[in-house]
Amino acid sequence: MQSIRILDCTLRDGGFINEWNFGIGSIKSIISRLDKAGIDIIEVGFLDKRREADINRTIQPNTASYQPVFDNLKISNAMIVGMIDFGTCDIEALADKQDTSIDGIRVIFKKKDAVEALAFCTQVKAKGYKIFVNPVSITGYTDEEMIQLLGLINLIEPMGVSVVDTYGLLHKKELIHYFGLMDTHLTPGVMIGYHAHNNFQLAYANSLELMALDSDRDLIIDGSLYGMGKGAGNTCTELLAGYLNANYGKHYVIDQLLEAIDVDISKEYAKKYWGYSLMHFMAASNDCHPDYVSTLIKKKTLSVQAINGLLSKLGPGGKLTFKKDLVESLYQDYQDNAVDDAAAYAGLRDRLQGRSILLVAPGKSIREHGDLLQQFIREKNPMVFTVNFLTEDITPDFVFMGNAKRYSQFYDSIHHKDMSVGVICTSNISELDQAVDFTFNFNALVQENPLIRDNPALMLLRILAKLGLKEVHIAGLDGYTADNTTNYFNEYIQFLYCDDNVLLRNDAMVEALKTIQEKVALRFLTPSLYNR
Numbered sequence: 001m002q003s004i005r006i007l008d009c010t011l012r013d014g015g016f017i018n019e020w021n022f023g024i025g026s027i028k029s030i031i032s033r034l035d036k037a038g039i040d041i042i043e044v045g046f047l048d049k050r051r052e053a054d055i056n057r058t059i060q061p062n063t064a065s066y067q068p069v070f071d072n073l074k075i076s077n078a079m080i081v082g083m084i085d086f087g088t089c090d091i092e093a094l095a096d097k098q099d100t101s102i103d104g105i106r107v108i109f110k111k112k113d114a115v116e117a118l119a120f121c122t123q124v125k126a127k128g129y130k131i132f133v134n135p136v137s138i139t140g141y142t143d144e145e146m147i148q149l150l151g152l153i154n155l156i157e158p159m160g161v162s163v164v165d166t167y168g169l170l171h172k173k174e175l176i177h178y179f180g181l182m183d184t185h186l187t188p189g190v191m192i193g194y195h196a197h198n199n200f201q202l203a204y205a206n207s208l209e210l211m212a213l214d215s216d217r218d219l220i221i222d223g224s225l226y227g228m229g230k231g232a233g234n235t236c237t238e239l240l241a242g243y244l245n246a247n248y249g250k251h252y253v254i255d256q257l258l259e260a261i262d263v264d265i266s267k268e269y270a271k272k273y274w275g276y277s278l279m280h281f282m283a284a285s286n287d288c289h290p291d292y293v294s295t296l297i298k299k300k301t302l303s304v305q306a307i308n309g310l311l312s313k314l315g316p317g318g319k320l321t322f323k324k325d326l327v328e329s330l331y332q333d334y335q336d337n338a339v340d341d342a343a344a345y346a347g348l349r350d351r352l353q354g355r356s357i358l359l360v361a362p363g364k365s366i367r368e369h370g371d372l373l374q375q376f377i378r379e380k381n382p383m384v385f386t387v388n389f390l391t392e393d394i395t396p397d398f399v400f401m402g403n404a405k406r407y408s409q410f411y412d413s414i415h416h417k418d419m420s421v422g423v424i425c426t427s428n429i430s431e432l433d434q435a436v437d438f439t440f441n442f443n444a445l446v447q448e449n450p451l452i453r454d455n456p457a458l459m460l461l462r463i464l465a466k467l468g469l470k471e472v473h474i475a476g477l478d479g480y481t482a483d484n485t486t487n488y489f490n491e492y493i494q495f496l497y498c499d500d501n502v503l504l505r506n507d508a509m510v511e512a513l514k515t516i517q518e519k520v521a522l523r524f525l526t527p528s529l530y531n532r
Helices: 024-036 063-070 111-126 143-156 172-185 203-211 237-248 254-271 278-285 290-297 304-311 324-335 342-352 370-380 404-409 456-466 490-495 502-517
Strands: 003-008 041-047 079-085 104-109 130-135 160-164 191-195 218-223 357-360 383-387 398-401 422-426 438-440 471-475 521-524
Touching: 003 237, 024 041, 024 063, 024 254, 041 063, 041 104, 063 079, 079 130, 104 111, 111 130, 111 143, 130 143, 130 191, 143 172, 160 172, 160 218, 172 191, 172 203, 191 203, 203 218, 203 237, 218 237, 237 254, 278 290, 278 304, 290 304, 290 324, 304 324, 304 404, 342 438, 342 456, 357 370, 357 456, 370 471, 383 456, 398 456, 422 456, 456 471, 456 502, 502 521
Parallel strands: 003 041, 003 218, 041 079, 079 104, 104 130, 130 160, 160 191, 191 218, 357 383, 357 471, 383 398, 398 422, 422 438, 471 521
Antiparallel strands: none
16 A cells, blocks of 8 residues: 555544534544544544534534534644535535635445435535545445446545445455455545444454555545444554554554543443444344344344344345335244144143143242242142243243243253253244244234233233133242342343333233133232232
């Protein structure tokens, strides 16, 4: 490379973490320290006409709203740039270059908007700004589409064009391929940039690979302090600076970067985590928008295997553009995995003939009243069902699983060679590679109330009621208190994943149980908020 420059995007990409609310003091401090550290380009934030002017944020409706940031702030070295997501800011929002402290504008755009976005870039350049072209989600372009786009970009003679890996999908081979396309087809003198995300923990490593390439291009590497950025975060500016100092004769002042992290960035990290995560790894592994993954995770009913299976059905065309209707449809189809369960009802009815029934849920009362529970089991010899769990304290005849996530968590215990337990599953649990005794239709068992739609105890009680049983004894169905970790016996707490307002479910559970009690008598052996 002829030269390598660092562009710090903390105040822009990092703003996805804190809604761009850094506070005017921290904004000034970060810019000042980045400049004193010798960082080449500082991105001050977004320009977005939909936002109100707010001195404490790094997303503003126009260039004039950024001027208070630069009052009494001396910039000695860095180029200052802003970013526009094409379509969110009109050309009128940009003052002429001589009337603002912003030197350049980076324009990001989706593939479908490329022609219009480049026309907008021409208008921005005419106002005197250095222009940087950033086509987002570069993995969504074929080679032919990228070459065609680069030809159009050459016509506007930008200062730089970036390889934008929006969702952190690129490995070394693919990154070098896209860089090669740009290096070959861009006009000489146009700088090539790289904006990475850390879904695969490759942002820094990929940056080093680009630095080592044999090219006459000037290179711009995007980074952010402490990697602060959307989703899995970005390449760390301090790491880039240290590497360039050690290997390319640069003289960035690392202490200034570390001071900025200590004073202004660490407090943001304490409020909200960013960086590598299971969700962003899964998104990158499936080459898809992370909102697809987060939507399915929030269902709180799917195992990782099931989520990956659904993501594989998105199809290559629309993976990088989030479509809520599409993912909801796939989820519903998954849950609607219907089976003919007439034989299951008949078979389970035969197994229960002449036996008392005990349903055991994972409430803390099964530990607090364990002696009473064991006495009942010794005296009545009931058919014991545990609901979505197993424990060494109770040996069930059947474990009922109505949730794919729970099934996955207890899979090894359920199918352990030393465990002799019948297995009952609902039909939404599709990743069964071990035999189960009975499978029942999920959709026939769910509740209308979304708060308790797939409550497993209610699903099992519906099955038992349909079998015509006269009574069911219940333990561990305690009801919810505000601290969710106190609602379950100790061993079960490690499997918790739901921390929303569980108190709203209590009344809904009472009403659902009243309906079930019209068909079968429910006898609570342990204390329960539902035993009213």
